Amino acid sequence: MDALWDLLRHVHDAYGVNLVHFYDGFERGRLLRGIWTTVKLAAVCIAFSILIGIVGAWLQTSRQRILKAAVKVYIQFFRNTPPLVQMYFFYFALGPQMPRVVNDFGVPQPMFGSFEWAVLSLSFFAGAFNVEIFRSGVEAVQKATVEAADSLGLSRWQIYRYVVLPLAVRICLPALNNNLVNLAKTTTQAYAIAVPETLFVASQIWSDRINVLEMMVTLLTFYLLLVGVFVWAMTRLERRLRVPGFGQ
Amino acid sequence: MKRLFATLLACMAGAVISAGPALADQMAIIKKKGVLVVGVKTDYPPWGTRDASGAIVGMEPEMAADVAKRLGVKLELLPVVSSNRMQFLQQGQIDLMIATMSDTPERRKVVGIVDPVYYASGVAILANKKANIKSAADLKGKPVCALQGAFYNNDLQSKYTGQDLVAFKGVTEAQQALIDGRCVGFVYDDVVLVWQKAQESKWGDFEVVQLNEWAPVPWGLAVKIEELNGPWGKFMADVTADWLKSGTLLALEKKWVGSNTPWLVDATAKAKK
Numbered sequence: 176m177d178a179l180w181d182l183l184r185h186v187h188d189a190y191g192v193n194l195v196h197f198y199d200g201f202e203r204g205r206l207l208r209g210i211w212t213t214v215k216l217a218a219v220c221i222a223f224s225i226l227i228g229i230v231g232a233w234l235q236t237s238r239q240r241i242l243k244a245a246v247k248v249y250i251q252f253f254r255n256t257p258p259l260v261q262m263y264f265f266y267f268a269l270g271p272q273m274p275r276v277v278n279d280f281g282v283p284q285p286m287f288g289s290f291e292w293a294v295l296s297l298s299f300f301a302g303a304f305n306v307e308i309f310r311s312g313v314e315a316v317q318k319a320t321v322e323a324a325d326s327l328g329l330s331r332w333q334i335y336r337y338v339v340l341p342l343a344v345r346i347c348l349p350a351l352n353n354n355l356v357n358l359a360k361t362t363t364q365a366y367a368i369a370v371p372e373t374l375f376v377a378s379q380i381w382s383d384r385i386n387v388l389e390m391m392v393t394l395l396t397f398y399l400l401l402v403g404v405f406v407w408a409m410t411r412l413e414r415r416l417r418v419p420g421f422g423q
Numbered sequence: 424m425k426r427l428f429a430t431l432l433a434c435m436a437g438a439v440i441s442a443g444p445a446l447a448d449q450m451a452i453i454k455k456k457g458v459l460v461v462g463v464k465t466d467y468p469p470w471g472t473r474d475a476s477g478a479i480v481g482m483e484p485e486m487a488a489d490v491a492k493r494l495g496v497k498l499e500l501l502p503v504v505s506s507n508r509m510q511f512l513q514q515g516q517i518d519l520m521i522a523t524m525s526d527t528p529e530r531r532k533v534v535g536i537v538d539p540v541y542y543a544s545g546v547a548i549l550a551n552k553k554a555n556i557k558s559a560a561d562l563k564g565k566p567v568c569a570l571q572g573a574f575y576n577n578d579l580q581s582k583y584t585g586q587d588l589v590a591f592k593g594v595t596e597a598q599q600a601l602i603d604g605r606c607v608g609f610v611y612d613d614v615v616l617v618w619q620k621a622q623e624s625k626w627g628d629f630e631v632v633q634l635n636e637w638a639p640v641p642w643g644l645a646v647k648i649e650e651l652n653g654p655w656g657k658f659m660a661d662v663t664a665d666w667l668k669s670g671t672l673l674a675l676e677k678k679w680v681g682s683n684t685p686w687l688v689d690a691t692a693k694a695k696k
Contacts, residue, residue: 201581205580205587208587267596267599267600267603270603271602271603271604275604280553280554280565280607281551281553281554281555282551282553282554282604282607283604284604284605285603285604285605288605289589289605367591367592369588369589369590369591369600369605371587375587375590376587378571378572379571379572379576379577379580379588379590382571382572382576383576383577
């Protein structure tokens, strides 16, 4: 490995291509931590947003008017405001109102940090879209299928869990993938509230080391790879879940 | 096209001629004109700003006024910004520049930066008193707010905090995060922090701690480079030395900034020796 770093150092000296974020131990360390933070943030947000989507779509089928209205308000709020504004709102407006805990250095700190607020805001943002995506799947399930399940004596939750949802997921998977890919990319906005994710770290490095061009190429390549791997996994899932003859 | 080219050529020739060595001594010219034109900032309170009536006020305009008084001429202040201040001086639109300019070797090749330098800004932390920060060494393992892209960020993280900084795009966000308790302190230019602490009551529970790990960068006032060793440059060198020795700068800083920076206290003490 050291030989590779030496080679990159040589490339910098000889050709002026500054890949300091690979060969310098400190810069490499913080870039890797940034990448890990991005992956963690994306994974947690994807999981939460799917959960929100499933529960939200189920509540939309509820007979209770208040529940339905609550879901509608939630969707309108999160779908009609930009994610960056939400993040600022959560971090700077809502954050300081939270109960404070005195940390080790004697400073009373609000309960949630920037990472937690990023998770909350991004999950609810993507979740609002996911509710609508799951609804599109739920509504596409044949009424006769639901009636058949009903006549077998399944409860409303059982019908949703065992009959409607498995079919709905298959129908809405392409749309869901789109939204989740978008979510993975929107994690870069956590940069604004100082979550040390990839873009945040990269901007620190390029302003310290003045290697803007090299950092931009590295960043773009990283996101291309990250989203590429995710899309590949989701396509495989789509293929595995395929029911022969269904939806044709 | 040809005519445009000819005009450009003529302009360039004119620039070359006018950029030649000063034919007359600037000091005599100023006295003959009866007006001293000084380039100052209007976007950097409290060093150079505009008051409610639109007049240019601040620590540096007041220094300029003192120069005019010593020469027995009228003062004219001309607003400059960082990107044009050296050109204004080169083109002779101003006789003197006092515009928060950091003293660098590159700039010394372009304009005549007068020694001694009159001011400097270093790095300090506006720290929560409860965190009990005394130096950069105390920042180990603690969340520290900063401005994205500041020159000391790398050192601060790699040598002292050992963890990612809580860095924001703007000063306002970083200071809000500090007030909200997201970090133990905000690292920034010391002179600005000292001034803000004195200005704004919300910083009652915070203190400005100088971080001597970073050497202060001096600010220099400047004359045309050809004048630096002439009577005008020498006069300004004497004036600056006198400002330091007599404590004029300390008094002006106290008046405009609210309190004194260690660099100026130190420079004054050295000048008195």
